[in-house]
Amino acid sequence: MNQETVMTCRNVNIFYGEKQAVFDVNLDILKNKVTAIIGPSGCGKSTLLRSLNRMNDFVPSFSMNGEINFDGRDVLKSDPMEVRTRIGMVFQKPNPFPKSIYNNIIWGPKIHGHKVNYDELVESSLRSAALWDEVKDRLHDSALDLSGGQQQRLCIARTVAMKPEVILMDEPCSALDPRSTIRIEDLINDLREEYSIAIVTHNMQQAARVSDYTAFFYEGELIEYGVTDGIFTNPKEKRTEDYITGRFG
Amino acid sequence: MTKKVKIIEFLVRGALGICALVTLITTIGIVLVLGSETIPFFEEVSITDFLFGTRWTPLLEPKSFGVLPLVSGTGMIMLGSAFIALPVGITTAVYLSEFSSLKMRAVIKPVLEVLAGIPTIVYGYFALTFITPILKIIFPQTEVFNAASGAIVVGIMVLPMVASLCDDAFQSVPKALKEGGYALGATSFEVIGQVIIPHSASRILAAFILALSRAIGETMAVTLASGANAQFTFSPLQSIQTMTAYIVQVSLGDTPQGGIEYKTCFAVGSLLFLITLTMNVVGQSILFRYRRSSK
Numbered sequence: 124m125n126q127e128t129v130m131t132c133r134n135v136n137i138f139y140g141e142k143q144a145v146f147d148v149n150l151d152i153l154k155n156k157v158t159a160i161i162g163p164s165g166c167g168k169s170t171l172l173r174s175l176n177r178m179n180d181f182v183p184s185f186s187m188n189g190e191i192n193f194d195g196r197d198v199l200k201s202d203p204m205e206v207r208t209r210i211g212m213v214f215q216k217p218n219p220f221p222k223s224i225y226n227n228i229i230w231g232p233k234i235h236g237h238k239v240n241y242d243e244l245v246e247s248s249l250r251s252a253a254l255w256d257e258v259k260d261r262l263h264d265s266a267l268d269l270s271g272g273q274q275q276r277l278c279i280a281r282t283v284a285m286k287p288e289v290i291l292m293d294e295p296c297s298a299l300d301p302r303s304t305i306r307i308e309d310l311i312n313d314l315r316e317e318y319s320i321a322i323v324t325h326n327m328q329q330a331a332r333v334s335d336y337t338a339f340f341y342e343g344e345l346i347e348y349g350v351t352d353g354i355f356t357n358p359k360e361k362r363t364e365d366y367i368t369g370r371f372g
Numbered sequence: 373m374t375k376k377v378k379i380i381e382f383l384v385r386g387a388l389g390i391c392a393l394v395t396l397i398t399t400i401g402i403v404l405v406l407g408s409e410t411i412p413f414f415e416e417v418s419i420t421d422f423l424f425g426t427r428w429t430p431l432l433e434p435k436s437f438g439v440l441p442l443v444s445g446t447g448m449i450m451l452g453s454a455f456i457a458l459p460v461g462i463t464t465a466v467y468l469s470e471f472s473s474l475k476m477r478a479v480i481k482p483v484l485e486v487l488a489g490i491p492t493i494v495y496g497y498f499a500l501t502f503i504t505p506i507l508k509i510i511f512p513q514t515e516v517f518n519a520a521s522g523a524i525v526v527g528i529m530v531l532p533m534v535a536s537l538c539d540d541a542f543q544s545v546p547k548a549l550k551e552g553g554y555a556l557g558a559t560s561f562e563v564i565g566q567v568i569i570p571h572s573a574s575r576i577l578a579a580f581i582l583a584l585s586r587a588i589g590e591t592m593a594v595t596l597a598s599g600a601n602a603q604f605t606f607s608p609l610q611s612i613q614t615m616t617a618y619i620v621q622v623s624l625g626d627t628p629q630g631g632i633e634y635k636t637c638f639a640v641g642s643l644l645f646l647i648t649l650t651m652n653v654v655g656q657s658i659l660f661r662y663r664r665s666s667k
Contacts, residue, residue: 178555183474208557218548221571231556234566278552285556 127154129289129319130175130198130210135189137170137343139182144170146343148189152289157311157320159334159351161327163366167343168323172291175321176210177203194288208235210289211282216298217274219266219281224249224258227266227277231285244284251317252280253310272303279310283318290314292322296329308333327367331355339363406645409638416632422639428602428618430636431627441602442640445519445612449594452523452608453530453587458580460527461534466564468535469542481536488532496596499525504597507609517599517611525597526590530583537582541575542568574659581655585648591616615644 130152137145145167152158152175160168170179179185180203191198198206208231219227228245245262249255254276258269266277275295282290292311296304311320311333324330330337331351338348339360347354347363358364365371414422417437425438464484468477504521508514545568553563569576591614599611600621613621619637627633 176555178551181551181554204557204559206557207555212551212555214548214551214555216548218546218552220549220552220567230553230566231558234556234558234562281552281556 129154131192133190137187140184144343148345150338150345152319152321154319155315156335157315157333158336159330160323160338161330162340166340168340169293172293172323175291176207176212208285209287211285211287213278213282213292213295215294217271217278219274219277221267223263224266225262227281228284248280248284251283252276254280272299289319294323406638406642409635410642413635413639426604430633441604442615442618444604446588446614448519449523449526449614450584450587453527454584456527457530457534457583461531462538464535465538465542468539470564484532484535493592495525495529496593499597511609514609515611518609519598519612520608522594522598525593526587530586534579534583537579538576541572545571591620615640
């Protein structure tokens with residue numbers, strides 16, 4: 124893989140109290156690529172993803188060691204607030220703020236005092252999230268009036284408005300209907316032009332559709348990592364093959 | 373459905389309905405009792421004299437029925453206690469729900485509940501024997517019975533309620549919403565100030581109104597701490613009398629039933645009722661407006 128990496132995990136171990144959830148993981152997130160993290164429930168894939176931008180700091184018994192390199196610095200030793208402005212996140216369930224569509228977008232840039240033209244930022248962010256045409260006439264309506272799929276795209280727009288380098292997505296379609304899911308997948312396809320994306324999904328077809336690289340996790344270990352086509356057509360590991368052919372999970 | 377099931381359903385529905393009626397009947401009853409003595413009172417004393425008079429001496433000659441001294445007394449207790457309970461209560465709740473470790477929380481929560489369970493009369497002793505002497509050291513002109521001591525102790529008294537209701541409100545903010553804020557690189561203070569507090573604003577307001585209503589209604593602690601000297605003043609270091617304390621004074625005394633002194637009780641009670649009712653209505657309408665505009 125002679126690709127430019129944007130994040131590098133080295134020997135990452137993650138614990139909840141005494142219980143180890145992730146074992147000695149080495150994983151690269153590549154620039155302007157979509158990396159899918161797949162595996163059965165409880166395999167540690169979400170735990171790892173949420174550690175990449177320190178979102179697990181809020182879990183009381185959480186601890187981790189190893190190194191997560193991002194732009195020459197170790198995420199674990201950086202200011203978590205700064206890390207999160209540069210590594211955005213989209214969650215499983217759409218979680219827009221109970222504010223207008225407009226205010227949802229500018230919330231992040233505003234608290235960081237970004238001096239930008241908010242109107243332009245709102246338009247460009249909503250366009251990046253393929254939501255502009257649907258909401259341009261009601262920017263000041265409550266975000267909660269949008270459908271679930273639209274809310275999720277708004278959350279993506281809100282993340283994009285911060286101009287992050289990496290976007291982490293934690294099962295972003297699991298609460299959505301099939302049509303909304305397809306729209307988000309198309310969107311992920313477009314976003315890769317500008318952003319590096321890591322997406323956790325329990326849906327293998329989705330991983331095959333949207334990602335360039337796939338990492339298969341099982342019981343906290345990274346079993347296999349490589350080009351998505353290779354993982355799905357010619358897995359090297361028996362467990363990967365069993366999982367993607369639906370023999371378990 | 374069999375006949376037996378139908379009868380049981382009818383009985384259960386009836387029983388539930390009667391329970392629901394209890395509150396309605398009580399409210400109507402209270403309004404009737406207050407009204408039946410308040411109306412005759414205003415046949416003898418004009419409403420303007422009552423509402424705007426600054427001398428309250430219904431038990432002494434020459435009688436005077438200006439209620440403002442009692443209103444100012446109650447007002448001082450309410451504002452003073454709000455000044456303590458609201459900021460301290462809300463910061464306690466912020467600490468409890470966002471910053472405290474599980475261990476600290478396990479200590480503070482039960483202590484708050486103990487504080488809420490102390491009989492109000494005990495708070496009265498506490499004010500008289502602990503708070504007032506401290507006030508005297510700081511302000512030597514402080515009287516033995518004074519409004520400040522009463523306000524402080526009522527503030528401490530309603531503090532657990534404010535803290536606990538606000539804490540409940542903060543706890544009910546969806547985790548996903550907080551994470552949405554943090555994921556955009558916000559600090560804890562930004563998430564608290566711009567996500568958690570706005571999201572729980574309606575419940576915070578409800579907690580404030582409940583606290584104020586309790587402060588207005590508080591009787592024993594205030595009587596002990598602030599005295600029974602109805603004077604129209606805004607000095608917190610002087611003794612005062614609140615509306616509730618006056619009602620107790622008359623009810624316990626040998627005031628003959630049916631006399632004008634007796635009726636004053638009901639006039640003051642009605643006024644108290646109207647004040648708390650207005651507060652609730654205002655609170656509700658603020659809430660309603662807030663909900664509509666929270667976009």
